Amino acid sequence: MPAPALWAAAGFLVLLVVSALLPGVFTAADPLRTDIGEALLAPGPGHPFGTDQTGRDVFARVIYGSRYSLAIGFGATLIALVVGLVIGSFAGLMRSLGDGVLSRAIEIVMAFPEFLLALIVIAIIGPGEASLLVAVALAVIPSYARVARVQTLVVKRAGYVEAARTLGVSPAVTVLRHVLPNTLGPLLVMATMGVGTAITAAAGLSFLGLGPKPPTPEWGLILSEGRNFLASAWWIAVFPGLVITATVVSTSILGRHLQARSARRQR
Amino acid sequence: QNTAADSTTLTYAINGGTLSGGKMDIHSSAFQATALVMRNSFDSLVYQKADGSFVPWLATSWQISDDGLQYTFNLRDDVTFHDGEPFNAEAVKANFEHVVAPETASADAASLIGYAETGGFYAGTEVVDEYTVRVDFSQPYAPFLQAVSTAKLGFYSPAALRENAAQLPAGGPGISVGTGPYVLSEYTPDQSIVFTANENYNWAPDGSTHRGAPAIDTLEFRILPESSVRTGALTSGEAQIASDITPNAVGQIGDEFTIENVTMPGLPYTLFLNEAHGVFADENVRRAFALGVDIGPAVESIYQGQAERAWSILSPATPNSYDPSLEDSWAFDPDQANALLNAAGWTERDSEGYRMKDGARLSAQWLAYNPVSDANASFGDVVQSDLRELGFEIVRDNREIAQYYEAFDQRNYDLSDWSFPSVDADVLRAHLHSGGYKNGSSTADPVVDTLLDNAIATSDPAEREALYQQLQQWNATHVAMVPITVPTAITAYSKTIENLSFDLYGQPLFYEASLTTAP
Amino acid sequence: MSVITVRNLRVVLPGSATAVVDGVSFSIAAGQCLGIVGESGAGKTVTGRSLIGLTPEGARVTAEELTVAGVDARDLTEPAWRRLRGARVGLVSQDALVSLDPLRRVGAEVAEPLEVHEPTLGRADRAGRVLQLLDQVAMPEPAMRVRHYPHELSGGLRQRALIASALAASPAVLIADEPTTALDVTVQAQIVVLLRQLKESGLALLLISHDLTIIRQLADDIAVMKDGRFVELQPAADLFAAPQHPYTRELLAAASQSRPPAPPNTGPVVLAARDLAKTYGQAAAQLHAVNGVSFELRAGHTVGIVGESGSGKSTVARMLLGTETPDRGDVLMHGEPWSRVPESTRRARRGGIQIIHQDSLSAFDPRATVLQILSEAIALDGTRLGRRRRRERRARAIELLELVALNDSLLGRRAHQLSGGQRQRVAIARALARQPSILVCDEPVSALDASIQAQVLKLLASLQETTGLAMVFISHDLAVVRALSHDILVMKDGVVVEQGPAAALFLAPQHPFTRELLAAHATA
Amino acid sequence: MVLVVWGAATLGFFALRLIPGDPVNVLIGLGNVSTQVRDQIREDWGLADPLLVQYLGYLGRLVQGDLGTSYRRQQPVADVIGQQLVPTVQLMALAVVFALLLALGSALLGRGRRTAPLAGLLELVAVSSPTFWIGLVLISVFGFGLGWFPVVATVGFGALLLPAATLAIPVAGIISQVLRQGLDDAAALPFVDTVRARGASHTRLVVRHTLRHAAASTITLTGYMVGSLLGGSVLVETVFARPGLGRVALNAIVDRDVPVVLGIIVLAAVAFSVINLLVDLVADRIDPRLETKQAYA
């Protein structure tokens, strides 16, 4: 990965994180405040991304929206990662019976189309940010668990685990010191790639009206609200669309970098 | 060379996203989309002309008894259903009985026929002779003639009612069998509904410019819930007509199309403030709500000049009932709104700047069901933003339809919104009467009930008009509902369609229409 | 008439100022063989590959003369090289076992050069040629083998297929890069015979190996390479008779090293294996990996185990270590039960027996530094030392590194940043950290080149002398076993076919298989 | 496979009970209906029985191949699914083909030194664009703008192209990444040098050798992606207003049409098992070294 791309990606993500934590740094505008007199203004000095159909500042909405989208993207991925790692490594470490039961369970959940799983979760909890997060997380947990399990099986058979055993290291310490960290590596790479998928999946659910309530400035929701103005006021949808893409591209670039690094380390 | 000259097909892009969920039954569905689609297959006893007057259709004539309790219809004797069954008094009776049967779980049609589990006044339908039928009421019911002019009180073949009653909500060929100019010949849920001309059709309403079988052989209704896709389908020539055009798309449609913009009669797009729950029990809060939202500019901007601001709970297009004196009778007044809220005791403020009383926040939960239209969603954003300035929190609660119904049935929400087209002002009975099935404000005022009951009991138009104006005035004072905008049905169609007419709801009527080859 | 002439070949790799191959000149005539020997990383492979245009990407190759089969190969374009490759020069790459596409049948692999260079050849003719080629390289049952996938062939057969494919388009030169590494001694001998036949049929052969014994059997001239240069280039006989360069002498010394073991003292029996047996798989697919292995190991002694690949050597090692439970039989350590007690009981005593593997890279956590690797073992020591603080652990780690002749500059490195020899020494250091009385070495030097092999073996021998360590030494290489062992077990198909004191065994082998092993060794 | 189907059906059955909302409300919609009628409906649909009885009843019928009757459409679930199966399968199948072709194109594009970053960027943009977004853009540009493809037509191959492309693009992005990785990994294998030493051209190397190596992991991944295609197809079907199982699933969940949702879950589980079986078979054919059971155990 060329260094400038890497720096650009990292820089962009830092900006996003700052905007999620301290949106006031970037804009003084209120993302929820409507101003009918200012509706549908093209991008200009006062409104870098223009205004939407009720006169809200699109830039402010995108900035404030980073909070929700990042929370969903990173939150869901983190949950999936942790839960997937726990389940997967348990399955991988346990003797045949436990592994059999757990991996069967993983397989069963994997047989559920992700989307159906997410829909059911949202139906149970009701739409909103939290359920969106849980739904997206739950949908991908099986994939993480599966990778964690396979990886654990590989690591478990690795020479250094046997070496630790022959040295007389206790099983618990072996798992904590050798198995888990080496299982985590590929999962982390998968997770950085997963952040993007989570954000787009959440946007899809928002589009179907299953995401946060309006007028929450969640990106998927902004995009979905702006879709009918593509011909007359392209900026409402195009800017958040670009920001989503840029976010996903950035996390993926970082993910690939991590992957390349860990590959180099393994060689 | 148009080789299709011997077989003409017209493609019609409609929204129709709700039809697949068991909403194909004219008798049970409360959705307007059902009537829009099914009108082509279902005729009515009488036809209501644009001027509001009634002319014969399946009934050649009718008499209303002097006490207003009995409607007798003399039926045509040459009408057959699509399946060949004869249309007669028995068929009418079977259909009306189907409407009021508990299993049908009808909402709108039952209300139109005057039936309710308690407090209804529909007393039954009697076969007088083969082609004469009489409907009895327990109290005078003036709007009934209008009611039988709607598609929702159309007629299924008795055979369909006997054999396929359970499938009617799902609908389909051989199930949705009526007498109309078009036969429903193909139905793919969420995709398309195809009608083919009823070659035997010869019972158009009096005054129709066309006789016999319809000129267009095939009508294909394409269900396209995305409004941009509907517009695109029209402008790219894949469809010749598209309805539910959003205001912002109107400007993108070129001159080769005609735009029909019909102001809907009935209940405008209205916010219902639920008196039976939470903060809106207090009339001051309701009035503050109405004064605190800058409705005019929002309507102007969001509907882009395609819809008028509503001032009353009846649309100006509702015949013999509208009260124009309400126009411009109240204005956006945040100061007054603040004063009212102070008067109501909401004086403290919490950390987010919202008003508080006795430790509780001034907050109202807005119940709506998915999908919320873009315009309504935008309007909601404005309401929320404007009220926040007053320290009044609005929480949006968009639910899936099942949970929506649950909350609605229990009336445990503060605010909800809808519009309800109807040619008769009696639409208010369902919305304001203490027993009304869509009484979203939980209004239970004996004065209102009496006004509504009296209004349907009189057949004198002037008298009725006076009563409905009193009801509109009542709401202006008590603010059970806040009217927002008068909805319009915007339909755009290619100039290759000739003689297309529209009914009072702005729905295209294809019977008289024909297609020319492109100029 | 030389088929290959190289004058002043110089190869510079991207991102490095110094040349990996520098000032190399040689020529090979038809029917002749040039052998290149040298330690790992000397530039042997790069030299060979520059004759076929397959130097690493971005490498700059310059020469005063570079003529390959009559073509001036300087500054050839890629398409021009392609016309040369396979048709004029064939390459048998290092790592024979993985040099065939594992997803294609042997027949297709052998036929590929024909498809590329003789596209007009009909399908049937091509199939005929393939059979002929396989016959030429003495592939048994060629008609059946063409339908096999590489993994279905043994190492030796795979090497033959690879050679057949390199010969398919009748090149004038064959570059054979380490054609015998990773192969059994017996198989090695067969390949040598094959290459000799090819040479005699008129092929010019460039043979690259770090194994002098192989080179000696084939090469007419030998070049000794070190740090990218030919330090010596002589006719074979002269080189062995009178090596000029000190490095050559070092190489020759390392190769001929087979120090007879010192006579043993009669110490206590530290490890005893009794009738060990292990079976893998079930029913029809059952495999008796080890069947009835017994021996005793005394303090300060070494028991050597030899045998061909798959004979069960590593399985024995694992049972000795207690990482595999025998199906039958028992292992006693210091007279106490070992292999049949629960792992939790064993754990406390694990420090007493340690192992070194062939593949030390995989035996290290890729994330750990040398310091962490050693610290883990140091901290496990039951003595007070284990609870000592970091500084002391570090000091002990340095001490251990010195013991294996490494210095503290390696502490911060990870396993993949070490050379093979360094890595094997760190493995030994880690094993020693637990102060074992028994060390099991499973092919500890097989992956190392001759000079480094010698160093590691020397280290092990001296450790045994100074600490009285008892060792089990496993290898398929008789020379290596011989260098260290007092007693030797010869294994074949899971059974011990011969067992006894090293001296006696070498003098008078009883079992035919032992004789076969010794014979292969002698020709090598 | 039976186990997976049973597990999925069981999980689905109980998960769906957790969804708040009385199915009776769904059955009748909005209206004044007496509790008596409600109870009658409950009785008719077997909703009054204890949960376990309902569950066992469901399993019993499932074993006989009876998926029950839709609450909403009052039709056998098998018919509801059957009607919509064909368009969904067509859409998904074509999308998989497109995705593989696009991935292949991008992977081959990515082999060049200069074009590699371009391919990488294309992949990332494809992966990161929400499906509905891609759909709307494709419709506006190719459907309405250029008029190349029909959007409103519901039959014929032409009508399938844009929706399938929409569904394929994000998937293609992911597959392409894996394919490219696989090609790169394969290109680093030692045998590649042998192939080059035979004088083989780059194209030959890729087509005859490395592509097969990359194919194994790609096909496994594609198999897993098929499940997630259903999610994408909900969006595609919504945007393009196509019929299909995605929307049936969405509506069924929204409507609490439990029998239909369960039917789709069972179908998905069967499809999942069958696809995995096929993928393993194909992977085995591609890589003779693989013994499926071991490789994926």
Ligand SMILES: Nc1ncnc2c1ncn2[C@@H]1O[C@H](COP(=O)(O)OP(=O)(O)OP(=O)(O)O)[C@@H](O)[C@H]1O
């Ligand atoms: N692809 C490459 N990229 C960078 N450096 C390389 C590459 N191939 C070889 N080298 C370097 O070139 C030098 C010579 O390598 P070469 O493979 O010719 O050694 P060798 O003598 O064949 O060793 P071995 O006995 O281990 O095969 C080494 O220092 C090696 O690290």
Ligand SMILES: Nc1ncnc2c1ncn2[C@@H]1O[C@H](COP(=O)(O)OP(=O)(O)OP(=O)(O)O)[C@@H](O)[C@H]1O
């Ligand atoms: N875990 C296992 N499962 C099944 N078979 C095994 C297992 N471990 C070893 N084997 C088989 O047992 C036999 C002996 O293997 P072992 O590794 O002991 O041989 P070896 O003599 O060490 O060979 P090499 O010289 O190749 O290392 C081989 O055929 C091997 O395939």
Ligand SMILES: [Mg+2]
């Ligand atoms: Mg080499």
Ligand SMILES: [Mg+2]
């Ligand atoms: Mg071994």
